[in-house]
Amino acid sequence: MAADTSTRIVWEKILRQAICIRVHSFKVIFLVVIIIVIAWTISQTRCLTFDINARTGQGNSIQGANANAALQETDAPIHTDTRVILLTYMRSGSTFTSELFQTHPDVFFMFEPLHTTWYYQPKVIPYLHNYKRIYFDDMEKFITDVKIDTLTKILQCQFKNLDILTLIQEHWHHSKTTKAYKLCTMDQRGVAGIEKCISILTNACSKAKVNFIKTINLTIHEAEHFIAKDPHLKLIYLVRDPRAILSSQMRYGEFVPNRLNSYSEMFCRTMLSDIQGYAKLKKIHPKQVIFVRYEEIAHKPIPLTETLYDFVGLSLTQNVTKHIYNITNGGNDVDCALCISKSNSTKAAEIWRMQTTHDFVQIVDSNCKHVYQYIGYLPILNASTLTDMNIPVRTSPFHDLVL
Template identity: 35%
Template sequence: MRSGSTLTGEIFGQHPDVFYVFEPMHTLKWEWWSKRTRLSFFDQPPREVTSEADFAKTAKDIADGFLRCHPTKIDIATLSQHHLGKSKDTIPYKMCLKSKPGVMKMLDCLPILQKQCLDSKVSVIKTIRFPMEAVETMMKSNPSLKVIHLVRDPRPTIKSQISFGRDTWSNLDSYSKEHCLRVQKDLQVTKRLMKSHPDKTKLLLYEDLVVHPSRNAQDLFSFVGLAYTRETERFVQSKTNGSVDEHCVLCTQRLNSSRSALQWRKELDFNRARVIDANCKAVYQMLGYLPVNTATELKDLSKSLKIEKNL
């Protein structure tokens, strides 16, 4: 969350050959957090999700259902979630649900979702809730699967998450430890996949995307086998060098995305930055992020806090 995944997903979502699904694991994560762990399906018995392994398996099944155009394999709560109204490709299905309320009438709407998927060249899901270990498992059963692992500097990510209400500054030490341990674990899997499946695994740093948006967007499209069109280039430019700067926490359009991406350095307290630095050393070493030594260094935007480094 707050890593630039919505912008990255939108770049794919605007393409006419793409079936794009926004945050399909959202409901599963909330069910997990709230301990409501019994999921219902149309074509299988109810399932209990009581462990991390259960969560990963269910997340994989949800991803498979959307990517392979089998919506009946997806749990009913996920098929009902409001995030399906966030993509042009799933809005027609969501509108059908509104006109035909009730679980059983959902079956009348699922063919709409399936057709949108089947008619597309590439299916894309954007998610912040999917463990990379589950991706590794999926690759064994889905030879056409490709993954783009997006990562951002932990300092702006954590600052933005806390500002959004995910946790409190008083809990920064434990929160940043947990965050970076999770990122580190995912990166270790990605490093392994980049060796075993180099043509199917890509690591993307948010900072690279916003500094060189066109170059990186073209690279992403080449990676998944999509044509980079003039319309896509216009979309990328409108989002990263637009005429309007959207001032809201979840907005993605920026007058200057590279400048906006550095705004956190002016706003983050130095002592808080140092706490994150101390807890995220392993991630910094893997990706090339640099700790800060003084408050002046933190605020000095002429000094980069990133060196080039391959995972």
């Protein structure tokens, strides 16, 4: 009996020790978890490299232990004589219009730099030198700030300061001044390759007189940021008949036909907001903004190019004039919607009237007629008017846009 009692006492001591060890282990594990969470939070805070509030104009700030080293490795701003943003919409003739500029030897041309940010809307945006920008709560503001930050860096030739997603996107291939960089990164892979090739962009940009960006992913409201801050920045607002834009977008799969009503309503609401914003900018900064319709460029390419060149401070050379003639009168068939060069640019701008139906036009007219009165387009009342090229569907734009 005494032996049993002694054994029980021994086992109780062992059990108490085991419980104490387990409790202590839980405490240790809990403490380790807390330490890991704190360490991760600190690391992420340090990764917020470019925590920019573009709206308040506070500029770039780099946070973290290696901030000074990061600043030493970034590009200093390089200011060309003029910086230009061509703001427009998908399938509005912007690629054709851009070709009028990128053929000039004094232009550094960037094609759709916001595509990756706008299309994928990533929540974590990595930069060179192991820094990141991280989304927390307001996605719309996050993307807007990233877009403004990206365009600011390109306009200042600060390519080392761009995010990696922008630096690896496909659209570098679509510009004569950036294609060499894209080919270089295809040969020199990874981040190390980007760092080796990026000087190609900096050198080309620094030698140009005009730094030109074409984008379909910016609103007039967002562009106002650049106009207000930079007196040497010019904004070209390019529009086209909404029926032509929507017909082409649907043809190439941007939306399905049964969504035409809701999509056209949304599109023209956005367009109206841009038009109203542009009219406001025109009153405040009349020498920095210009409104142009694609159909007018297609109809009179050389006179309109000369007008646009004068606006951004370029001279129309003989070689550029010859190139414009070749791409507007001696190129591909007018039905080649993805081609820059056209056998007849005037017909190419109007070919949509032969490719769509009056039912399509009626839906768009009902949702967009309030836009027509500002930018100078007319409703199409019947099917015969739609296909009769002798009947114009354009009129003069609202005077506040062109004064």
